Amino acid sequence: MRVNGRCETVGVPSETPSADHPLLDVLTARGARADRLKHARTFPARSAQHADWPGWSDPQLVAGYRALGVERPWTHQVAAADAAWRGEDVALASSTGSGKSLAFWLPALTAVRAGHAAARDGQGRIESTVRRSTVLYLSPTKALAADQLTALTRLLDAAGTRDVRATTCDGDTPTEERRWVAEHADVVLTNPDFLHFALLPAHRRWTRLLRGLRYVVVDEGHAYRGVFGAHVALVLRRLARLAEHYGGTAPTFVVASATTADPAASVARLLGTSPDDVTEVTDDGSPAGRRTVVLWQPPELTGPAFERSGGATAQDEDPWALPDPLDPEANETDAVLTVEGAAEHPRRSATAEVADLLADLAAHGARTLAFTRSRRGAESVAQQVRDHLRPVSTELAGRVAAYRGGYLPEERRELEQAIRSGELLGLATTNALELGVDISGLDAVLVAGWPGTRMSLWQQAGRAGRAGADGLVAFVAREDPLDTYLVTHPEAVFDAPLEATVFDPGNPYVLAPQLCAAAQEVPLRAEDLARFGDPARVREVLDVLVARGLLRRRPSGWYWTHAQPAAGMADLRGSGGRPVRVVEASTGRLLGTVDAASADGQVHDGAVYVHQGVTYVVDHLDLDDHVALVVRRDVDHGTWSRDVMEISLEEPGDPDHPAPEGSRPPQRREWGPITWGLGPVEVTSQVVSFQRRRIPDMQVLDTEALDLPSRTLGTTAVWWSVPDHVLRAAGVDADETPGALHAAEHAAIGLLPLLATCDRWDLGGVSTAQHPDTGEATVFVYDAYPGGAGFAERGYELGERWLRATREAVAACPCATGCPACVQSPKCGNDNSPLDKAAAVRVLDALLRHAPDGSPSSAPTVAT
CATH class of the missing domain: 1.10.10.10 (Winged helix-like DNA-binding domain superfamily/Winged helix DNA-binding domain)
Structure with a gap:
C-alpha cells in the first residue's frame, strides 16, 4: 500500500541548472584545481508541504511541538502517523533531516498518554483492568538511541508532561537501572543487540513491557542489510511472538528509513509479512535547500611511483573481512601504492585529497563533514588537516577532529555536540555519522571513496544544507575500478535507481x-x-x-x-566476538575498542594505534583477555599487517568440513569447459607479519614476523574454474597464470558492487593456479560475513553480466600494466603481487567466449 501515490528517487533532479555554489571556488582553489571536477549537478530547492495536526493527536504533545517551532507538520509525517494510529505497519522512507521522528513519536506518545489517562479514570473499579501502552524504539547504534532520548526529553519538557517515562537501556545499563526500566518505563530506547542478548531471553522480567507493547519503532531501517539485517528480521519476529504470548495484541511496527528502492518490500521482509500489508510513505513534504553535488577525481602524481613487492601461490584479497555493518574496518592506506612499474601516473589518494579540501573549507569557515572509508582514514584526514592549518592558526587547527567507532561513548557525545554548536568546523568521520544522529546546519560534505551504495551516498549527502539551507557535496574518487567508473559515468551516480536492501532471513x-x-x-x-x-x-x-x-x-x-x-x-553483527579494549599500560586508561575480527591486524604487538592524532605503540595484545596494552610514543611510521589465507569447499557429507545447519547444497553450471560454482566454503586466515612504513613517503623500514592464531570463517562463495587448455589457448602460459587470475579477481571484486547491494569491503577473494578441491585454476569471491550475505549468490546469478563489466573496466583503463583504477586492490593480502593486466583480459575474453551468447565483451551495465 502506497500513501501519496508516488515514490521519489533521491538524486534525480527535476532540472540540472549550472553548478554555482559559492564554496565551489574554495574546492577548485579559484580554478587551480578545476580539472579535478569531473561533473557537477545542482538539485533545486524543495518547498515545504504542510498538513493539519491529526484530530487524534494528544493536545499537550501538539503544544510541545509548537513550542519547539513545529507549527504544522509536513505531509509525509501526518500520512505515516495516521497509518500507524490505525494500526498499520508503516514503511516511512524520506530524506535525511525530514523529521521522521515526529511521524512515530506522535502516535506512540499519544497512545502512552491515553493509556495513563484510562488507568487513572479506572482506578477503584474492580471491573476495570487497563493495559498501559508501551513503546520500544530500536536503533542500530547506541549513539542514535541516546540522541533520540535527548530530543524526546526536549519534546516532553516543552509539552509539560510528567506522565511519560522514557529511557535508554542497553548493554551499558547497570542491573539496578535495568530493573527499574523493566518495571516502570513506558518508552524504552535500545538496540537489536540488547533485545537479542538480554531482553528476549529474560522475557519474564519484561512481561509488563511485552504485554502492553503497542508500537515498535525500527529507526534507520536501511542499515539492516546482509547478515545483520537477516538476524534483526528474526529477532523482531521473536519479539512479536513473545508479545502475543503474553496476551498482547500484535504490535504496530513503524520502520523509518532513508529513501530506498521498494521500501514496502524491504519492510515486509524484515517483519515477515506481505508488502500489501505495509503502508508505504515516500512522498517527502519537508523543505530542502538547493544542493550541489560534484564528482571529483584526484590528480595524477608525476613523481616516481611507490613500490610494493611480494607474492604467493594463492593470491587473496581481504583475507579476514568481517566488517561492522555500521562502521566497516578497512585496511586502507593513505598513499598511492602500486606494483613496480604498474602505473606510469598513479593518482593521489582520496584521503590526502579530502584532507586538502577539508582544510580549505575550514579556513573559509565552512562547517564540513568528511566521510572516510575506515577508522585509519578518519584519523589520517583529521591529522593532515590539523597539520595544514597549524601554520595559519593553531586555534583553527584545534577546530578539526576525527570521529569513529571505537571511541568511548562520552567522547563521541562531546564531538557530536561540538560539530552541532560550531565549536568544531571539520569532522573526519567513518559512516558512524551516516545514521540519524541529528547534526544539522552543515555547509558541506566530502565523501572519500564510494560508500558502497547510492543509498549511502545520498544519506551522507543529506547532512549538507539541512533545514532548508544550500549545501555542497563532493564525492572524491579513490583509485579503484568502481570509483573510476562512477566519476567518468555520472549517470551511474545521478540517474540510476536506488538499491533495494538485501538480506536473507532464510540463511x-x-x-x-x-x-x-x-x-x-x-x-x-x-x-x-x-x-x-x-x-x-x-x-x-x-x-x-x-x-x-x-x-x-x-x-x-x-x-x-x-x-x-x-x-x-548468534553473532548479530558478524563481529567475530568480544571487542578488544585498547588500554594505556602506564595509567590503565581505556582509550577505545577494536572489533575482535580486526584486532589481529590492527593492534598486534608493535602496531601503531592513532587516537585523535596521538600515537601509541602496542606493547602486548592479549587475545584471551581481549585487551591491547599500548604505550604513548611519537613515531614517524605506521604499521601494515600481512595475512596468508586458504579456502576450501564444504562438500555435503564431508566429515572434516561439515556444512552448517540446513545449508543449501552447492550449485554448479557449465560454460563449456568453464565451471561456475556457488556454495559454502571455509576461509582460514592468519596474520603472519607486519611492515613499518615511514610516513608520508611510505618507504618500508622493516618487516617483523608475528605469531598469532589462525581464524576460520564459514561463508558462501561464487567461483569459476578454468582448465589449463583454455588458458593456453588464450595465450596465458603457466608463469602468467597466477598474475592473470589475481588481477581478474581484484577487478571482479571491484565491479561486483555494480550488481549487488554491497561494496568492496563486504567481499573477499582468492585466486590460485590450481586449487586442490577443483583441480583447476580457480577464482573465488566470497561474502565476508559468517554464512554469507547474498552477494556471492548475486554474482552467480549474473555471472556473464558481471564478467563483461569486469573485462570492459580492465581493458578500458589507459594504464599499461595495471593500476589501482583497474586491477590493484587497496586491501590485498599479498601486496598486489603478482598482477598481469594484459593476461587478465585474455583470461576474461576466454571465459566470455564460452558464455551463453559467446561474445567476448560489451559495455558494463549499472545494476538496478
Missing part, C-alpha cells in the same frame, strides 16, 4: 541459532514455523538441529534443553 547460518533462541524463550510449535519463513524450509533446519542435539523434538514442539543461553549462538 541457515542465521536461521538455525535464531530458532534455538526462540525455542529457549518459549517452545516452538508447528503453528510458529510460518513466522520464521517458509515452514518446510524452517522444518528442515529444525530437523538438523534435532539431529545435532541442539533441540529436542516432542509431540508438542521443539525444546531447548541446555543450560547455556541459546542467544550466545
Whole structure:
C-alpha cells in the first residue's frame, strides 16, 4: 500500500541548472584545481508541504511541538502517523533531516498518554483492568538511541508532561537501572543487540513491557542489510511472538528509513509479512535547500611511483573481512601504492585529497563533514588537516577532529555536540555519522571513496544544507575500478535507481541459532514455523538441529534443553566476538575498542594505534583477555599487517568440513569447459607479519614476523574454474597464470558492487593456479560475513553480466600494466603481487567466449 501515490528517487533532479555554489571556488582553489571536477549537478530547492495536526493527536504533545517551532507538520509525517494510529505497519522512507521522528513519536506518545489517562479514570473499579501502552524504539547504534532520548526529553519538557517515562537501556545499563526500566518505563530506547542478548531471553522480567507493547519503532531501517539485517528480521519476529504470548495484541511496527528502492518490500521482509500489508510513505513534504553535488577525481602524481613487492601461490584479497555493518574496518592506506612499474601516473589518494579540501573549507569557515572509508582514514584526514592549518592558526587547527567507532561513548557525545554548536568546523568521520544522529546546519560534505551504495551516498549527502539551507557535496574518487567508473559515468551516480536492501532471513547460518533462541524463550510449535519463513524450509533446519542435539523434538514442539543461553549462538553483527579494549599500560586508561575480527591486524604487538592524532605503540595484545596494552610514543611510521589465507569447499557429507545447519547444497553450471560454482566454503586466515612504513613517503623500514592464531570463517562463495587448455589457448602460459587470475579477481571484486547491494569491503577473494578441491585454476569471491550475505549468490546469478563489466573496466583503463583504477586492490593480502593486466583480459575474453551468447565483451551495465 502506497500513501501519496508516488515514490521519489533521491538524486534525480527535476532540472540540472549550472553548478554555482559559492564554496565551489574554495574546492577548485579559484580554478587551480578545476580539472579535478569531473561533473557537477545542482538539485533545486524543495518547498515545504504542510498538513493539519491529526484530530487524534494528544493536545499537550501538539503544544510541545509548537513550542519547539513545529507549527504544522509536513505531509509525509501526518500520512505515516495516521497509518500507524490505525494500526498499520508503516514503511516511512524520506530524506535525511525530514523529521521522521515526529511521524512515530506522535502516535506512540499519544497512545502512552491515553493509556495513563484510562488507568487513572479506572482506578477503584474492580471491573476495570487497563493495559498501559508501551513503546520500544530500536536503533542500530547506541549513539542514535541516546540522541533520540535527548530530543524526546526536549519534546516532553516543552509539552509539560510528567506522565511519560522514557529511557535508554542497553548493554551499558547497570542491573539496578535495568530493573527499574523493566518495571516502570513506558518508552524504552535500545538496540537489536540488547533485545537479542538480554531482553528476549529474560522475557519474564519484561512481561509488563511485552504485554502492553503497542508500537515498535525500527529507526534507520536501511542499515539492516546482509547478515545483520537477516538476524534483526528474526529477532523482531521473536519479539512479536513473545508479545502475543503474553496476551498482547500484535504490535504496530513503524520502520523509518532513508529513501530506498521498494521500501514496502524491504519492510515486509524484515517483519515477515506481505508488502500489501505495509503502508508505504515516500512522498517527502519537508523543505530542502538547493544542493550541489560534484564528482571529483584526484590528480595524477608525476613523481616516481611507490613500490610494493611480494607474492604467493594463492593470491587473496581481504583475507579476514568481517566488517561492522555500521562502521566497516578497512585496511586502507593513505598513499598511492602500486606494483613496480604498474602505473606510469598513479593518482593521489582520496584521503590526502579530502584532507586538502577539508582544510580549505575550514579556513573559509565552512562547517564540513568528511566521510572516510575506515577508522585509519578518519584519523589520517583529521591529522593532515590539523597539520595544514597549524601554520595559519593553531586555534583553527584545534577546530578539526576525527570521529569513529571505537571511541568511548562520552567522547563521541562531546564531538557530536561540538560539530552541532560550531565549536568544531571539520569532522573526519567513518559512516558512524551516516545514521540519524541529528547534526544539522552543515555547509558541506566530502565523501572519500564510494560508500558502497547510492543509498549511502545520498544519506551522507543529506547532512549538507539541512533545514532548508544550500549545501555542497563532493564525492572524491579513490583509485579503484568502481570509483573510476562512477566519476567518468555520472549517470551511474545521478540517474540510476536506488538499491533495494538485501538480506536473507532464510540463511541457515542465521536461521538455525535464531530458532534455538526462540525455542529457549518459549517452545516452538508447528503453528510458529510460518513466522520464521517458509515452514518446510524452517522444518528442515529444525530437523538438523534435532539431529545435532541442539533441540529436542516432542509431540508438542521443539525444546531447548541446555543450560547455556541459546542467544550466545548468534553473532548479530558478524563481529567475530568480544571487542578488544585498547588500554594505556602506564595509567590503565581505556582509550577505545577494536572489533575482535580486526584486532589481529590492527593492534598486534608493535602496531601503531592513532587516537585523535596521538600515537601509541602496542606493547602486548592479549587475545584471551581481549585487551591491547599500548604505550604513548611519537613515531614517524605506521604499521601494515600481512595475512596468508586458504579456502576450501564444504562438500555435503564431508566429515572434516561439515556444512552448517540446513545449508543449501552447492550449485554448479557449465560454460563449456568453464565451471561456475556457488556454495559454502571455509576461509582460514592468519596474520603472519607486519611492515613499518615511514610516513608520508611510505618507504618500508622493516618487516617483523608475528605469531598469532589462525581464524576460520564459514561463508558462501561464487567461483569459476578454468582448465589449463583454455588458458593456453588464450595465450596465458603457466608463469602468467597466477598474475592473470589475481588481477581478474581484484577487478571482479571491484565491479561486483555494480550488481549487488554491497561494496568492496563486504567481499573477499582468492585466486590460485590450481586449487586442490577443483583441480583447476580457480577464482573465488566470497561474502565476508559468517554464512554469507547474498552477494556471492548475486554474482552467480549474473555471472556473464558481471564478467563483461569486469573485462570492459580492465581493458578500458589507459594504464599499461595495471593500476589501482583497474586491477590493484587497496586491501590485498599479498601486496598486489603478482598482477598481469594484459593476461587478465585474455583470461576474461576466454571465459566470455564460452558464455551463453559467446561474445567476448560489451559495455558494463549499472545494476538496478
